[in-house]
Amino acid sequence: MLANPYLQGVFDAVIKRNPAEPEFHQAVKEVLESLEPVVQKHPEYVSAGIIDRIVEPERFISFRVSWVDDAGKVQVNRGFRVQFNSAIGPYKGGLRFHPSVYSGIIKFLGFEQIFKNSLTDLPIGGGKGGSDFDPKGKSDNEIMKFCQSFMTELSKHIGADTDVPAGDIGVGGREIGFMYGQYKRLRNEFTGVLTGKGLTYGGSLARTEATGYGLCYYTDEMLKDNGKSFKGATVVISGSGNVAIYAAQKATELGGKVVALSDSSGYIHDPQGINLATVQQIKEVERKRISEYVNYHPNATYTEGCSGIWSIKCDIALPSATQNEIDAKSAQMLVDNGCFAVAEGANMPSTPEAVEIFHKNGVLFGPAKAANAGGVATSALEMSQNSMRYSWTFEEVDAKLKNIMINIYRESSEAAQAYGLKGNLVAGANIAGFMKVAQAMYSQGVAY
Numbered sequence: 001m002l003a004n005p006y007l008q009g010v011f012d013a014v015i016k017r018n019p020a021e022p023e024f025h026q027a028v029k030e031v032l033e034s035l036e037p038v039v040q041k042h043p044e045y046v047s048a049g050i051i052d053r054i055v056e057p058e059r060f061i062s063f064r065v066s067w068v069d070d071a072g073k074v075q076v077n078r079g080f081r082v083q084f085n086s087a088i089g090p091y092k093g094g095l096r097f098h099p100s101v102y103s104g105i106i107k108f109l110g111f112e113q114i115f116k117n118s119l120t121d122l123p124i125g126g127g128k129g130g131s132d133f134d135p136k137g138k139s140d141n142e143i144m145k146f147c148q149s150f151m152t153e154l155s156k157h158i159g160a161d162t163d164v165p166a167g168d169i170g171v172g173g174r175e176i177g178f179m180y181g182q183y184k185r186l187r188n189e190f191t192g193v194l195t196g197k198g199l200t201y202g203g204s205l206a207r208t209e210a211t212g213y214g215l216c217y218y219t220d221e222m223l224k225d226n227g228k229s230f231k232g233a234t235v236v237i238s239g240s241g242n243v244a245i246y247a248a249q250k251a252t253e254l255g256g257k258v259v260a261l262s263d264s265s266g267y268i269h270d271p272q273g274i275n276l277a278t279v280q281q282i283k284e285v286e287r288k289r290i291s292e293y294v295n296y297h298p299n300a301t302y303t304e305g306c307s308g309i310w311s312i313k314c315d316i317a318l319p320s321a322t323q324n325e326i327d328a329k330s331a332q333m334l335v336d337n338g339c340f341a342v343a344e345g346a347n348m349p350s351t352p353e354a355v356e357i358f359h360k361n362g363v364l365f366g367p368a369k370a371a372n373a374g375g376v377a378t379s380a381l382e383m384s385q386n387s388m389r390y391s392w393t394f395e396e397v398d399a400k401l402k403n404i405m406i407n408i409y410r411e412s413s414e415a416a417q418a419y420g421l422k423g424n425l426v427a428g429a430n431i432a433g434f435m436k437v438a439q440a441m442y443s444q445g446v447a448y
């Protein structure tokens with residue numbers, strides 16, 4: 001139960017309107033808990049119904065995606081786009097292609113995105129989308145056909161000044177390219193409608209690296225603020241996709257030793273430090289399983305199953321695979337093994353019980369909507385470059401990204417302190433992200 005009856009009422013209404021969507025409920029509850037001191041200080045937001053409105057998407061689109069596989073068989077998937085909040089800018093957020101995708105996942109991700117995008121201090125609203133399509137095991141031709149069919153419908157709802165999607169799980173450079181090509185064909189316009197584009201057609205340097213690098217810049221700032229650092233630290237990172245690979249690269253550059261990575265089948269442990277060139281060859285070039293790693297590095301071990309990765313002794317953990325991958329048991333193992341910092345590369349990878357354990361045990365904890373905001377921040381920088389018809393160098397983009405991540409840490413930390421919750425970066429990120437959107441919604445009136 002939430003202590004504030006008004007917030008509990010908002011939460012009850014969310015559950016009633018969105019039955020059987022536990023991930024969405026979880027994301028909303030966490031934000032509402034953080035807003036308890038805010039509603040006391042700002043009764044005007046209550047009377048303007050800001051919180052009642054912020055939990056309801058401005059628009060939710062669900063559509064059929066039919067396509068023909070290599071065997072000539074017709075396949076049907078479901079596509080989604082949630083346009084959650086446009087108070088501070090065009091809707092912005094990635095597309096996820098994974099069999100687990102349904103309305104509840106899309107809404108949780110879209111809701112989180114509102115506050116994350118606000119934290120970047122860039123003019124982007126919150127959105128998210130995707131499909132229950134499973135890219136695993138599909139040929140390039142099948143991926144292309146699916147992406148084209150998906151975009152044929154999605155193109156009716158997006159635009160460079162309306163809604164700008166990007167990648168997420170299962171959507172990388174290849175998929176963005178196919179979708180961009182289809183959008184261009186349908187509209188006959190070359191515009192910055194998707195981000196994460198290839199460098200030859202409007203992509204930004206450093207976008208590929210941005211979420212992982214940004215995660216480490218944020219973590220580095222959090223560590224420094226508490227008298228610690230990556231130097232000499234043992235780091236465990238889950239996942240071996242876009243976020244995990246570039247988090248591993250930056251963590252290593254900052255002096256950490258990354259000893260474990262995973263995929264949805266299992267994890268590898270290399271006590272000497274993971275060889276990233278091998279991982280990139282396996283995952284980015286050959287698109288194979290992480291288990292292949294031990295064929296190149298026989299001193300490393302591979303273990304089936306995902307959650308065991310949290311039993312590896314480490315100083316810093318960067319969960320970068322998927323939602324709810326660290327439960328109470330895994331969190332307790334991390335604490336018992338002396339882990340002093342956890343920062344979330346994935347969206348909502350820690351369950352509420354896990355977060356409670358981190359907080360109770362004094363583990364520095366950087367929540368996803370702050371720690372992984374570097375991806376969307378750099379996407380917004382890609383939008384700026386597209387509007388200017390200009391490109392910045394890698395170093396320019398990287399420097400902007402670093403500044404943004406440092407500011408996100410500081411703003412969240414200051415907001416937590418201002419509301420009497422010093423050190424609680426979950427509340428700090430929720431409050432700092434909320435305030436800007438709330439002010440914009442308040443100024444724009446009820447029927448905006």
Ligand code: NDP
Pocket residue numbers: 167168169170171172211238239240241242243244262263264265306320321322323345346347372373375376
């Ligand atoms: P990728 O598809 O590139 O990689 C995902 C990784 O996580 C893969 O190793 C995958 O393993 C693993 N994984 C996916 N689903 C599961 C699951 N159910 N159980 C265990 N492992 C799983 O995605 P990204 O790296 O882009 O995204 C990872 C996380 O980061 C997501 O939560 C995403 O929302 C978040 N994020 C991504 C951003 C970006 O810019 N890409 C920005 C901000 C957040 P397998 O290959 O076996 O499926």
